Amino acid sequence: MQDLLAIYRKELSDHFSSNRFVIIFGLIAMVSFITSYMAGINLRENIEGEKPTFLFLLLFSSPGAMLSMMQFVAFFGPLIGIVLGFDSINRERAHGTLIKIISQPIYRDAVINGKFLAGITTISIMLLSIILVITGFGLTILGIVPGSEEIIRIFIFFVISVFYISFWLALSILFSIL
Numbered sequence: 076m077q078d079l080l081a082i083y084r085k086e087l088s089d090h091f092s093s094n095r096f097v098i099i100f101g102l103i104a105m106v107s108f109i110t111s112y113m114a115g116i117n118l119r120e121n122i123e124g125e126k127p128t129f130l131f132l133l134l135f136s137s138p139g140a141m142l143s144m145m146q147f148v149a150f151f152g153p154l155i156g157i158v159l160g161f162d163s164i165n166r167e168r169a170h171g172t173l174i175k176i177i178s179q180p181i182y183r184d185a186v187i188n189g190k191f192l193a194g195i196t197t198i199s200i201m202l203l204s205i206i207l208v209i210t211g212f213g214l215t216i217l218g219i220v221p222g223s224e225e226i227i228r229i230f231i232f233f234v235i236s237v238f239y240i241s242f243w244l245a246l247s248i249l250f251s252i253l
Contacts, residue, residue, distance in 0.1 A: 078181040082189025083196075090159065090197040099155060100201055104208070106147060111135075111209040114143065115216035131221040132228060134213040135206075144209060148202075148236045156243030159197060163190045164251040187248065194244045199237050206233055 090096050114134055135144040142150065164187075167173035176186055206229060214220065221229070 078179075079185040079189050079192075082176075082181070082186055083193050086163075086190050086193030087196055090193055095158065096197065099158060103147075103151075103155070103201065103205060106142075107144060107205045107209055108212070110142060110144065110147065111212045112216070115212055119217055131213055131217070131219055131225045134209060134217070135229065135232065144205075145232070148239070152236060152240040153243040155198065155201075156194075156240040156245075157247040159194050160190070160244045160247035161251055163194075163248050187252070191241075191245060191248055194248070195237065195241050198240050198244065202233060202236055202240075 111134055118133055162169075164173070167176065177183065210221070210229070
């Protein structure tokens with residue numbers, strides 16, 4: 076278990092300190108900000124007299140200038156998972172650190188599982204921060220506080236999105252091993 080934790084911490088620091096993470100997170104944040112702002116403006120103009128149910132969820136599902144948050148996760152989620160994991164083992168092999176890792180008394184599955192768990196944590200932090208920022212935009216732009224059912228639905232969306240992107244992360248780590 077200690078071996079897995081050591082690999083996990085190493086990979087997590089590698090993910091957060093890499094230029095790839097900064098670029099991916101910047102692109103996702105920029106697209107999410109623009110989309111949620113445009114969707115919030117459109118929603119505020121369209122709901123002047125009426126108040127539909129689950130108005131706050133429309134911030135995540137109605138397209139603004141580009142894609143909605145749900146469409147963005149559906150289209151670019153696999154790309155995020157693949158980019159985070161496509162060279163996880165090949166990078167170790169290219170830098171010559173794979174031999175050093177494997178020569179230690181560490182199980183090989185601990186290396187793969189540590190890389191996978193670090194990728195899941197990175198994806199979760201990325202998605203959670205974007206969802207919280209969109210929620211904050213919704214509070215300021217629309218002035219409507221989400222109800223408990225809307226918060227539960229947003230949480231379910233978060234969990235399903237993490238599983239969806241994690242599948243693609245696992246697939247890319249698998250092909251990185253081969």
